[in-house]
Amino acid sequence: MRVNHRKMGSKQLTCKIGPSILNADLSNLHEESVRLLADGADYLHLDVMDGHFVPNMTFGHPVVKCLRAKIPDVFFETHMMVSNPEQWITPMADAKVNQYTFHFEATENVPLVCRKIREAGMKVGLGIKPKTPVDVLEKYIDLADMILIMTVEPGFGGQSFMYDMMPKVKWLRSNYPELNIEVDGGVGPETIHPCAEAGANMIVSGTAVIKSKDPKQVMEDMRETVEKELNKCC
Ligand SMILES: O=C(CO)[C@@H](O)[C@H](O)COP(=O)(O)O
Numbered sequence: 001m002r003v004n005h006r007k008m009g010s011k012q013l014t015c016k017i018g019p020s021i022l023n024a025d026l027s028n029l030h031e032e033s034v035r036l037l038a039d040g041a042d043y044l045h046l047d048v049m050d051g052h053f054v055p056n057m058t059f060g061h062p063v064v065k066c067l068r069a070k071i072p073d074v075f076f077e078t079h080m081m082v083s084n085p086e087q088w089i090t091p092m093a094d095a096k097v098n099q100y101t102f103h104f105e106a107t108e109n110v111p112l113v114c115r116k117i118r119e120a121g122m123k124v125g126l127g128i129k130p131k132t133p134v135d136v137l138e139k140y141i142d143l144a145d146m147i148l149i150m151t152v153e154p155g156f157g158g159q160s161f162m163y164d165m166m167p168k169v170k171w172l173r174s175n176y177p178e179l180n181i182e183v184d185g186g187v188g189p190e191t192i193h194p195c196a197e198a199g200a201n202m203i204v205s206g207t208a209v210i211k212s213k214d215p216k217q218v219m220e221d222m223r224e225t226v227e228k229e230l231n232k233c234c
């Protein structure tokens, strides 16, 4: 299935805030997630790391499945920082994940992975690491529901936002007005402006939300900034 993101149709893009729980107290994953959702999160961005594609490990489908059992209705995106992303499609679909976001750099066969994700009933997210140029995505964009532009090297929360990734977001937004574009890494109240101006509408924020005394306010402020920009263009 192909989605034509180039045409300017009637689809109104909205801002979605998806906190990353990577730097939360993972022994309280359920409580932390419920708190973030009560504070206004639109979806949960679950960072899955395999210690191979990135030099860090987190959790996999068994944990996601347990969390899903306690939170049945919320949109779960798994950010798959794994080699061989094909391997975890079925288990993540079984865990009732809504969107499976994998990395361009992790596979030789992007179309095949996109197709298998869709066949398993999930939305397709396709991401690139900072050193990967955005134009490699051109022939795959219509196979995806969302493009992820990493604004740090994947692997760890709490890193500094890479401002020089914003031209990638701008290029995508100017060519694909209806595309969902996500930014991830070092995003918070201090760095949301360039993301919004460049055209990102899906905002992942870990440390800035989790470590804040007022996560609700942080998410509200980021949403307001993004919505202001989205409303400018239409
Ligand atoms: O995927 C990743 C890191 O690899 C992210 O989801 C970050 O973990 C977000 O955390 P902050 O950079 O906002 O602290």
Ligand SMILES: [Fe+2]
Pocket: 020, 045, 046, 047, 079, 184, 204
């Ligand atoms: Fe992530």
